[in-house]
Amino acid sequence: xxxxxxxxxxxxxxxxxxxxxxxxxxxxxxxxxxxxxxxxxxxxxxxxxxxxxxxxxxxxxxxxxxxxxxxxxxxxxxxxxxxxxxxxxxxxxxxxxxxxxxxxxxxxxxxxxxxxxxxxxxxxxxxxxxxxxxxxxxxxxxxxxxxxxxxxxxxxxx
Amino acid sequence: xxxxxxxxxxxxxxxxxxxxxxxxxxxxxxxxxxxxxxxxxxxxxxxxxxxxxxxxxxxxxxxxxxxxxxxxxxxxxxxxxxxxxxxxxxxxxxxxxxxxxxxxxxxxxxxxxxxxxxxxxxxxxxxxxxxxxxxxxxxxxxxxxxxxxxxxxxxxxxxxxxxxxxxxxxxxxxxxxxxxxxxxxxxxxxxxxxxxxxxxxxxxxxxxxxxxxxxxxxxxxxxxxxxxxxxxxxxxxxxxxxxxxxxxxxxxxxxxxxxxxxxxxxxxxxxxxxxxxxxxxxxxxxxxxxxxxxxxxxxxxxxxxxxxxxxxxxxxxxxxxxxxxxxxxxxxxxxxxxxxxxxxxxxxxxxxxxxxxxxxxxxxxxxxxxxxxxxxxxxxxxxxxxxxxxxxxxxxxxxxxxxxxxxxxxxxxxxxxxxxxxxxxxxxxxxxxxxxxxxxxxxxxxxxxxxxxxxxxxxxxxxxxxxxxxxxxxxxxxxxxxxxxxxxxxxxxxxxxxxxxxxxxxxxxxxxxxxxxxxxxxxxxxxxxxxxxxxxxxxxxxxxxxxxxxxxxxxxxxxxxxxxxxxxxxxxxxxxxxxxxxxxxxxxxxxxxxxxxxxxxxxxxxxxxxxxxxxxxxxxxxxxxxxxxxxxxxxxxxxxxxxxxxxxxxxxxxxxxxxxxxxxxxxxxxxxxxxxxxxxxxxxxxxxxxxxxxxxxxxxxxxxxxxxxxxxxxxxxx
Numbered sequence: 001x002x003x004x005x006x007x008x009x010x011x012x013x014x015x016x017x018x019x020x021x022x023x024x025x026x027x028x029x030x031x032x033x034x035x036x037x038x039x040x041x042x043x044x045x046x047x048x049x050x051x052x053x054x055x056x057x058x059x060x061x062x063x064x065x066x067x068x069x070x071x072x073x074x075x076x077x078x079x080x081x082x083x084x085x086x087x088x089x090x091x092x093x094x095x096x097x098x099x100x101x102x103x104x105x106x107x108x109x110x111x112x113x114x115x116x117x118x119x120x121x122x123x124x125x126x127x128x129x130x131x132x133x134x135x136x137x138x139x140x141x142x143x144x145x146x147x148x149x150x151x152x153x154x155x156x157x158x
Numbered sequence: 159x160x161x162x163x164x165x166x167x168x169x170x171x172x173x174x175x176x177x178x179x180x181x182x183x184x185x186x187x188x189x190x191x192x193x194x195x196x197x198x199x200x201x202x203x204x205x206x207x208x209x210x211x212x213x214x215x216x217x218x219x220x221x222x223x224x225x226x227x228x229x230x231x232x233x234x235x236x237x238x239x240x241x242x243x244x245x246x247x248x249x250x251x252x253x254x255x256x257x258x259x260x261x262x263x264x265x266x267x268x269x270x271x272x273x274x275x276x277x278x279x280x281x282x283x284x285x286x287x288x289x290x291x292x293x294x295x296x297x298x299x300x301x302x303x304x305x306x307x308x309x310x311x312x313x314x315x316x317x318x319x320x321x322x323x324x325x326x327x328x329x330x331x332x333x334x335x336x337x338x339x340x341x342x343x344x345x346x347x348x349x350x351x352x353x354x355x356x357x358x359x360x361x362x363x364x365x366x367x368x369x370x371x372x373x374x375x376x377x378x379x380x381x382x383x384x385x386x387x388x389x390x391x392x393x394x395x396x397x398x399x400x401x402x403x404x405x406x407x408x409x410x411x412x413x414x415x416x417x418x419x420x421x422x423x424x425x426x427x428x429x430x431x432x433x434x435x436x437x438x439x440x441x442x443x444x445x446x447x448x449x450x451x452x453x454x455x456x457x458x459x460x461x462x463x464x465x466x467x468x469x470x471x472x473x474x475x476x477x478x479x480x481x482x483x484x485x486x487x488x489x490x491x492x493x494x495x496x497x498x499x500x501x502x503x504x505x506x507x508x509x510x511x512x513x514x515x516x517x518x519x520x521x522x523x524x525x526x527x528x529x530x531x532x533x534x535x536x537x538x539x540x541x542x543x544x545x546x547x548x549x550x551x552x553x554x555x556x557x558x559x560x561x562x563x564x565x566x567x568x569x570x571x572x573x574x575x576x577x578x579x580x581x582x583x584x585x586x587x588x589x590x591x592x593x594x595x596x597x598x599x600x601x602x603x604x605x606x607x608x609x610x611x612x613x614x615x616x617x618x619x620x621x622x623x624x625x626x627x628x629x630x631x632x633x634x635x636x637x638x639x640x641x642x643x644x645x646x647x648x649x650x651x652x653x654x655x656x657x658x659x660x661x662x663x664x665x666x667x668x669x670x671x672x673x674x675x676x677x678x679x680x681x682x683x684x685x686x687x688x689x690x691x692x693x694x695x696x697x698x699x700x701x702x703x704x705x706x707x708x709x710x711x712x713x714x715x716x717x718x719x720x721x722x723x724x725x726x727x728x729x730x731x732x733x734x735x736x737x738x739x740x741x742x743x744x745x746x747x748x749x750x751x752x753x754x755x756x757x758x759x760x761x762x763x764x765x766x767x768x769x770x771x772x773x774x775x776x777x778x779x780x781x782x783x784x785x786x787x788x789x790x791x792x793x794x795x796x797x798x799x800x801x802x803x804x805x806x807x808x809x810x811x812x813x814x815x816x817x818x819x820x821x822x823x824x825x826x827x828x829x830x831x832x833x834x835x836x837x838x839x840x841x842x843x844x845x846x847x848x849x850x851x852x853x854x855x856x857x858x859x860x861x862x863x864x865x866x867x868x869x870x871x872x873x874x875x876x
Contacts, residue, residue: 019383020403028402033353034346038476039558043808046476074346087344094336094774097782098208098526099343100477106344128816132808134476135208135526136785137778138819 005066008076014063022058022066023047026073034074034103038132045131048104049073055111057130074103077110086110089148090141097135105131109145117153121146176318178257179203183241184315186269189262190219192307196290198225200232203243204255206339207497207527209838210775211251213338215259217771221330222263222322223303224287232338234521237503237514245498245600247529247664248632249741249836252771256834264322269311274301325769325830332830334774339523351495351522352480356551359482361402362543363409364554365395366564367614369420369801370659378415382408389546392616398543398552409557422800424659430570431467434593439653444592444629444636449646458578458586460687466575466676468864469795471568471665472805474813477525478556479532479565483540485548490517494537495524501602502534506541508607509619528786530663532556532565534601535610542611563806564610567796568665569595569624569655571635573676577645583688585645585699590676592652592669596624597634599663610661624662626654626669632738637669638843641677642706642736643699660798666783667842670737671790672864674843675850678733679860682851692851693719693732703736705743705766705827710734712764712825713745723855727752728759731851737840742767744840746784748820748848752856756866758788758820758849763841765824768832779837781822787845789814794865 003016007030014029021040026032026049035058038046042057049058050072051065078084086109089095096102105128112119112127119127124145133141176184183189183203191199200219206212216230235243243255267287274292275282278300285292285300292300325332342349367374374393382388382397384404389396395416397408425433482493490512496502499519507514524533536554544552556564571594578587599608604622606612612619626634633639636652685695693714700707713719713732721730729752734745747762761784770776793812797805805811850861853871863870 017384017403019407024401024403024406031355032346033348033350036350036352036477037555038478039808041558041807041809044476074344078345080341080345083345090344091336091340094334094340094778096337096340096343097210097778098476098524099340100208100350100475100525102343103346125816125819131816132476132813133816134474134528134786134813136782136819138785138816139781139822140778142816 001064003063003067005068006070008072016063018062020063022049022061022063022071025063026058032073032075036100036103045104045108046101048107048131050107050111053111053114055108072107074106077106084110085148085151086113086145089144089151093140093144093147095137095140095144097137101131101133105141109148112145113149113152117149119149176316177261179241179243179254180258180261180316180318182243186262186266186312186314186316188241189259190266191312192303194304194307196229196304198223198230198303200230200259201240202232202255202259203235203241204246204251205235205497205521206523207246208525209779210337210772211246211255213335214252214771214775215256216338217330217335218256218260219263221328222260223267223290225290227330227335229290235499236520237499237518240499242500245501247497249737249838249840252834252836256771260322261318261320262316264320265316266312268320270303270306273306273309273311277301328830331771332769332773335772337775349523350477351482351493351524352477352555354482354493354522354553356482356484358549359551359553360398360400360547361405362396362398362540362552362554363405364539364560365397365409365413365416366560367393368418369423371421371423372418374416375419376417378417380411380415382411388412389543391542392614392618394542394611394614396539396543398547420801424798424800427798430469431465431572434570434572434655438656439593440656441651441653444650444652445640445648447648457580459581460684461576461578462680462683462687463576464680464683464860464862465572466672466679466862467572468570468672470570470660471790471794472562472796472811473528473531473565473665474562474811475525475527475531478558478561479536480524480553480555481537481540482551482553483537483544484551485544488516490541490544492517492519492537492541493522494519495522495527495533496537497527497530497533498600498602501600502537505534505601505607505609506538509538509609509612510541510545529568529665530566530598530600532561532610535565538609538611558808559806562811563803566599566661566663569597569662571669571672573639573672575676575680577680577684579684579688583690583695585643585684587647588641588645588649590639590650592635592639592650593655594635595655595658595662596626597662597664597668598627599624599661621658621661623656623658626652633669634664635669637738638673638735639669640739642703642739643681643696644702645699660803666786667839670735670839670843671787671846674733674735675847678735678844678847679850682854683860691720696734706734706736708827709743709745709764709766712827713747713762716762716764716823716825717747719747727856729852729855729857731848731853731855733844733847733851735843737843742835742837742840744780744844746841746844746848748845748852750849750852750856752853755868756792756853757818758792761788761820761822761845763822763824764827765837765840766827766829767835767837769830769834770826770828771834773826776826776837777824780841781824783839783841784822784845785814785819787842788820788849791846791849791864792866
């Protein structure tokens, strides 16, 4: 079936068979690399995207659930030339090791900061609870999110 | 470096005195080259597995060559073009590859300066290097690496006669450098092997049997989605499709149509210690040392005897294993996140009946790798499918269930220790007996391939039983089984199981997870029995290892040892070990809160890795290892029944989540003048041990079974 939605601010349309997940659509016909497969069971956060601004896993969601909606991925946050404050902060804190979990974590963190500009550490942990990081870089990531939040409140780069 | 065990010598591998991996590959041009447009291309044989090695190697090269870091390009390893540095494992990459790069670059710099000096008519010593440009007295230009890039100066073997820059003069090595690979991963740009998209690429998925022992009896007919097609060789069952969704959907349908005859082959999950006592095993001495008893030998005043056990563990990487393979004519090209491209090539050649020279294995980054996971296995999966579709690249990605259930697992084990102190409270005697499967099933080391699918083909290959490297090569089960404490009578034996119901292999720390915990627990118990403070007791026995004593003192100071519990159910433990007895030193203090479950609230870590090339990278690795060890200590055990692994989803193999991650305070003891030592693994054993000690402080019981779950702690209390 033909499927149309807004991806990172731009309209897209693809042919999406019934059995295709949103993650498969994003990585397949739509050619993205940011959303990643981790479990296919909505249990690790690697495939996190925003659907109308709300963070949710895409690995078990039928692609057709995105019809007519706004889908956001890490590619929509920023670019090396114009990074999102979160991306700047994650580089400043060197918050990552293998990096597999990062694009999902950035999506959830951005959704958090959009609704709560001044989260405390507990709020950051809670927002990132759906995400697994096997390398053990969580403390750096928490610091990076708090750093980005402070920078965004002050309106400066992290 | 280990020449005796599994380390392939290169063609010039006859240079035993050269530093690091230059021994295996002395030719300078195999390590680096310059380009006319101002780039240094570094071609190490070690690979990026999430630990930041490429960044550290670039730092070392920039330092020795005196070039700006942005000029460095570090290429991923590939068979044929990279030095054969064996496997990226054992926290050895800085020692082996880093030292080779340092010396190769120092020689490259000297060779280039000699040529430039001759042309300028000045002594070499009068030239200096500024970002790759050579300047003579008074700042006169005298050429550059780039101008001399085509001179062939590096087509020589290293001589080992150029001293690298002394510690006091280093400007880049020893400073925090940002990871080269991180920006791509933060901006969602294609970087991982999984992001490789080649023209005409097909997607493959494997349908695994429902049991470890299973025979494929039939396949019910039925349609497959899209253009998906079936592939079968013996009991190796797979699908191929041009789109990923179709391959996944087809694999699910096929799994439901396959008829298997299954049989029990796994031990009782709840009786692993008993199974390990009964299974046929190869016994050997790890160490036996008796100092002659003196006439005034005071004998044992206090004895502790205990058995410690650990379960099978999964690597539990967040990403799943993936490979891309392409057959073209009689040649095979494979992209893999293997830790050892040459080792993988050797086993692929055996299974496929191909001359290794016809196979190229290229490394591409995967998700975090903590040891021998399924990366090599999936490369064979992809190669088998690619052989059926010549000319088409075939990409195979594993499911979560394959990742957790079919990757090699870190083996269960037990260690029984009996140790004694004399009336003066000094260690007299130490006896340990280890039991378990070997910790290495790595490819490229045996006559039979260790790759997963090989055992399911028609005809099948026998799966070699996992081995343990000898202790001088780092050991496996016996890693860190020899206590670092002075003891006059010492005997450690090991029993390596000769049956392997679950394919077992190396996971971060190997035997050190169990051994350091067991040793440190016994040390705590002996200190308690003889009325000594556990830190003071350890320090009495570390006189010959001042760097171990230093990290222990540092961790004790950081946590204000001895810590009196502030509230009920709170406790602190402390532990120390030198990784492998030859690597980095690490001491960890842990504070736990024991309520319905045990939660680790804080970790204080002191480490000594000698020279830290990238101190921020070292801190990241040491802390990451400690957090992974916290997860292992408190949560992880592979679940299985007599047929199959049942812990093959995050719900059934839970790992630490954000809310459970302890706060970490970490200090590195800076020793820039000392040899650099690996940082990836030293913190795991001491962290498990410190958490166990903290549980005793909080609850008064000594944990004997990993993980320290309420069920296991209750069993310990019984």
